[in-house]
Amino acid sequence: xxxxxxxxxxxxxxxxxxxxxxxxxxxxxxxxxxxxxxxxxxxxxxxxxxxxxxxxxxxxxxxxxxxxxxxxxxxxxxxxxxxxxxxxxxxxxxxxxxxxxxxxxxxxxxxxxxxxxxxxxxxxxxxxxxxxxxxxxxxxxxxxxxxxxxxxxxxxxxxxxxxxxxxxxxxxxxxxxxxxxxxxxxxxxxxxxxxxxxxxxxxxxxxxxxxxxxxxxxxxxxxxxxxxxxxxxxxxxxxxxxxxxxxxxxxxxxxxxxxxxxxxxxxxxxxxxxxxxxxxxxxxxxx
Amino acid sequence: xxxxxxxxxxxxxxxxxxxxxxxxxxxxxxxxxxxxxxxxxxxxxxxxxxxxxxxxxxxxxxxxxxxxxxxxxxxxxxxxxxxxxxxxxxxxxxxxxxxxxxxxxxxxxxxxxxxxxxxxxxxxxxxxxxxxxxxxxxxxxxxxxxxxxxxxxxxxxxxxxxxxxxxxxxxxxxxxxxxxxxxxxxxxxxxxxxxxxxxxxxxxxxxxxxxxxxxxxxxxxxxxxxxxxxxxxxxxxxxxxxxxxxxxxxxxxxxxxxxxxxxxxxxxxxxxxxxxxxxxxxxxxxx
Numbered sequence: 292x293x294x295x296x297x298x299x300x301x302x303x304x305x306x307x308x309x310x311x312x313x314x315x316x317x318x319x320x321x322x323x324x325x326x327x328x329x330x331x332x333x334x335x336x337x338x339x340x341x342x343x344x345x346x347x348x349x350x351x352x353x354x355x356x357x358x359x360x361x362x363x364x365x366x367x368x369x370x371x372x373x374x375x376x377x378x379x380x381x382x383x384x385x386x387x388x389x390x391x392x393x394x395x396x397x398x399x400x401x402x403x404x405x406x407x408x409x410x411x412x413x414x415x416x417x418x419x420x421x422x423x424x425x426x427x428x429x430x431x432x433x434x435x436x437x438x439x440x441x442x443x444x445x446x447x448x449x450x451x452x453x454x455x456x457x458x459x460x461x462x463x464x465x466x467x468x469x470x471x472x473x474x475x476x477x478x479x480x481x482x483x484x485x486x487x488x489x490x491x492x493x494x495x496x497x498x499x500x501x502x503x504x505x506x507x508x509x510x511x512x513x514x515x516x517x518x519x520x521x522x523x524x525x526x527x528x529x530x531x532x533x534x535x536x537x538x539x540x541x542x543x544x545x546x547x548x549x550x551x552x553x554x555x556x557x558x559x560x561x562x563x564x565x566x567x568x569x570x571x572x573x574x575x576x577x578x
Numbered sequence: 579x580x581x582x583x584x585x586x587x588x589x590x591x592x593x594x595x596x597x598x599x600x601x602x603x604x605x606x607x608x609x610x611x612x613x614x615x616x617x618x619x620x621x622x623x624x625x626x627x628x629x630x631x632x633x634x635x636x637x638x639x640x641x642x643x644x645x646x647x648x649x650x651x652x653x654x655x656x657x658x659x660x661x662x663x664x665x666x667x668x669x670x671x672x673x674x675x676x677x678x679x680x681x682x683x684x685x686x687x688x689x690x691x692x693x694x695x696x697x698x699x700x701x702x703x704x705x706x707x708x709x710x711x712x713x714x715x716x717x718x719x720x721x722x723x724x725x726x727x728x729x730x731x732x733x734x735x736x737x738x739x740x741x742x743x744x745x746x747x748x749x750x751x752x753x754x755x756x757x758x759x760x761x762x763x764x765x766x767x768x769x770x771x772x773x774x775x776x777x778x779x780x781x782x783x784x785x786x787x788x789x790x791x792x793x794x795x796x797x798x799x800x801x802x803x804x805x806x807x808x809x810x811x812x813x814x815x816x817x818x819x820x821x822x823x824x825x826x827x828x829x830x831x832x833x834x835x836x837x838x839x840x841x842x843x844x845x846x847x848x849x850x851x852x853x854x855x856x857x858x859x860x861x862x863x864x865x
Contacts, residue, residue, distance in 0.1 A: 298594065305618030307585065307596040331592030352852075487636075487802050512850070513800070513808040515774050520807015521800040550854045562846030563799070565639075567837045 299328050301343050303488055303518040308343065310336060310516070315410060320402035322456055327410040333516060335410055337378060339403070339451055343516040345378050347413055352514045353482070355552035356524050356560070358384035360510060361445050361480040362391075363542045363554070364532050368444045369393065372472075374431035374460065376449035377403030379415020385447075386421050387545050395443075397427045397434045399456065404428075432459045438472040446473060448481035453492060461496060466503045466527075476530045483509060483525040486568045488518035494571060500527040508532055511563035512551070521565075586615050588630050590775055590805040595630065597623060597803070602697060607689035609743055614697045620803060622697055624665060626690070626738055630803040632665050634700055639801045640769070642839035643811050643847070645671035647797060648732050648767040649678075650829045650841070651819050655731045656680065659759075661718035661747065663736035664690030666702020672734075673708050674832050682730075684714045684721045686743065691715075719746045725759040733760060735768035740779060748783060753790045753814075763817045770796060770812040773855045775805035781858060787814040795819055798850035799838070808852075 300309035312330035319325070326338040334347030345353065358381055362368055369392040373381050377398040385391050398404055404426060407415055418424055427434065431450070446469050450460050459465055469479050483496040500507040504527035514522040526532055546553045587596035599617035606612070613625040621634030632640065645668055649655055656679040660668050664685040672678050685691055691713065694702055705711055714721065718737070733756050737747050746752055756766050770783040787794040791814035801809040813819055833840045 300594075300596070305598045306620075307587075307594075307598075309587070309594045309596070311592045311594075333593075487800070513774070513806070513852075515806040515808065519800070519802040521802065546853070551852045553853045553856065555849050556851065556853060559846035559849030562842050563850065564843065565800075565838045566833070566840045566843060569840065 296331075299326065299338065301338070301341055301518070306488075306518065308516065308518065310343075310346075312336070316406060318402070318406075320400050322400045325402055325406055327406055336516070337403075337407065337411060340454065342452060344451065345380065345411070345414065346516055347411065349515050350378070350380050350414055351550040352512065353517075353522070354380035354384050355549050356510060356512050356522075357381055357447060357449060357480055357482060359545065359549070359552045360524070360526055360532070360557050360561075361447070361478045362388050363545070363557075365445060365476065365478055367474065367476065370443045371395070372397065372434075372438075372443045372446045374434070374446065374448050374450060375399075375457075376447065378407040378411055379404075379418050381447050381449045382421075382424050383414065383416050383418040386418050386423060387548070389541060391423060394424045395427060395434075396424060397429050397431050399428070399430050401428045432465055432468075435465065435468045435472055440471055441474050441477075442472045444474050444477050446477070446479050448479070450482065452484065452489065461492065463499050463503060466499055470503060470527075470529075477528065478532070479504070479527045481525055481527075483523045485517065485519050485521050486511065486523060486565055487521045490568075493523060494568070496525060497572065500525055503527070505529045506531065508561050509564065510557065510560035511565070512556075512560045583618075586613065586617075586625065588625070588628055588805070593775075593805065595803065595805065597630075597633075599623070603693060605689070605693075607687050609687045612689055612693055614693055623803070624690075624694065624698060627741065629739060631738065632667065632698070632701065633803055634698065636802045637665070637667050637701055638837040639799065640804075640809065641667035641671050642836050643797065643799050643809075644668055644734060644736060644767055644769060646832065646836070646839045647811070647813055647819070647844050647848075648734070648765045649675050650832070650844075652732060652763065652765050654761065654763065657730045658682070659684065659721075659725075659730045659733045661721070661733065661735050661737060662686075663734065665694040665698055666691075666705050668734050668736045669708075669711050670701065670703050670705040673705050673710060674835070676828060678710060681711045682714060682721075683711060684716050684718050686715070686717050688715045719752055719755075722752065722755045722759055727758055728761050728764075729759045731761050731764050733764070733766045735766070737769065739771065739776065748779065748786075750786050750790060753786055757790060757816075764815065765819070766791070766814045768812055770810045772804065772806050772808050773798065773810060773852055774808045777855075780810060781855070783812060784859065787812055790814070792816045793818065795848050796851065797844065797847035798852070799843075799847045
């Protein structure tokens with residue numbers, strides 16, 4: 292079975308997106324079905340419970356847009372929390388910033404980390420050996436609850452779509468807890484689903500963060516292997532999200548290495564809300 | 579066969595995107611295989627030679643981004659040429675501008691117009707009955723060749739991916755001919771493929787238009803049913819592409835009716851070039 296090229300599809304509300312490839316690994320962890328596929332199109336790819344999570348050749352579309360708007364814009368960024376992110380890509384992008392002193396990566400499913408280290412080494416890359424990275428196999432919600440006030444400078448929520456075990460990562464009470472453990476100028480950065488294929492959840496996240504934090508901004512960009520290809524990331528803070536000029540030279544160095552993100556792209560992406568979402572948010576605010 | 583819901587997929591370089599639905603029509607025209615599918619996800623959809631062209635529920639992502647950056651930015655827009663565009667969506671968006679006096683829609687395949695009028699009425703909508711619209715069943719390249727100098731204010735190239743019968747729409751000589759028949763301040767607007775799934779053609783179009791016209795700008799946005807979901811449109815002119823303030827009120831009215839496009843979105847979309855394309859264009863310019 293393992294060596295026969297075949298179509299592996301993610302099914303989503305009457306659409307499917309498939310990649311041709313060979314299944315290298317199929318196993319059930321305590322939480323989900325894990326597949327590693329060697330695809331023709333995007334290199335090795337990870338599928339969890341039938342959903343494409345990441346692939347060697349498209350992962351930068353996602354990871355660069357989650358990490359750099361937050362880390363290029365915040366002054367103090369020594370303590371970082373990543374919730375989820377078991378493929379290592381978010382940690383890798385964070386560790387490009389010299390000021391990052393400590394990352395706690397809290398992943399509920401140890402098997403995701405194990406298969407990522409084995410099959411998707413290029414994604415986590417040097418991050419796995421970086422002494423600044425601490426891996427904790429734990430529930431992100433519980434980790435946040437037991438963390439002291441004002442502890443992290445940046446929190447990244449790098450999770451899968453809402454499901455039985457990730458639902459709580461999309462609730463007001465969880466966002467409030469995140470706010471409690473952030474430093475005063477800290478930033479919460481979360482993937483915020485697709486305005487096209489997950490419109491209701493997307494709008495829910497935007498409204499929640501807008502209510503709980505003083506400021507929240509959503510950027511829209513592309514993730515080719517996710518449903519509809521349109522994706523979003525939302526950044527929330529009690530402070531303005533302006534690019535710090537203090538470390539401009541470092542940001543320029545990081546930008547050179549990026550496949551998707553650059554400062555110009557980022558500033559634009561924060562204005563790419565489709566007009567129907569603009570209208571829907573406005574009409575709901577009027578109610 | 580016709581009534582059984584099934585998966586209809588577009589295959590593209592080791593990936594496939596499928597919609598579940600019922601095939602309402604399958605026929606071969608002189609040029610291509612035409613399918614009309616009633617899909618669960620996007621309503622009725624058109625597939626040509628195995629490629630998704632448009633659907634009732636996602637067509638605005640494409641048509642609004644092709645038409646409005648050109649027509650909201652140009653002062654004189656009385657004479658318009660649409661090459662391709664047999665589904666009627668581009669004409670419909672153009673006809674929203676009161677200043678548009680005459681549209682020549684030149685479609686090579688009469689059958690595309692026939693099936694669009696029959697099955698996808700909502701896309702062309704009132705455009706089909708608008709006296710300003712003239713339909714010509716002809717080869718776009720030949721039409722341009724036989725047109726007098728400085729005739730059209732705006733030309734829209736609303737074509738499918740390069741193929742046996744559309745290849746010539748992507749050549750330098752065709753772009754030069756378009757320039758010849760444009761008025762002095764005229765704009766050529768073309769879909770310019772995906773920087774992800776058609777990268778080589780995409781870069782070719784950008785370089786060609788940049789070489790032939792004094793100014794060309796590319797915008798990036800989303801088309802959920804096209805390969806990778808990332809799409810681009812390029813606008814070329816001998817003049818600056820600034821939004822004319824003269825008809826601002828009309829543009830505001832049109833914006834209100836849009837699903838995707840608004841002026842803010844448009845200005846951002848022109849800055850959404852993925853960094854790897856920026857780098858590739860820069861390195862090629864250096865050679």
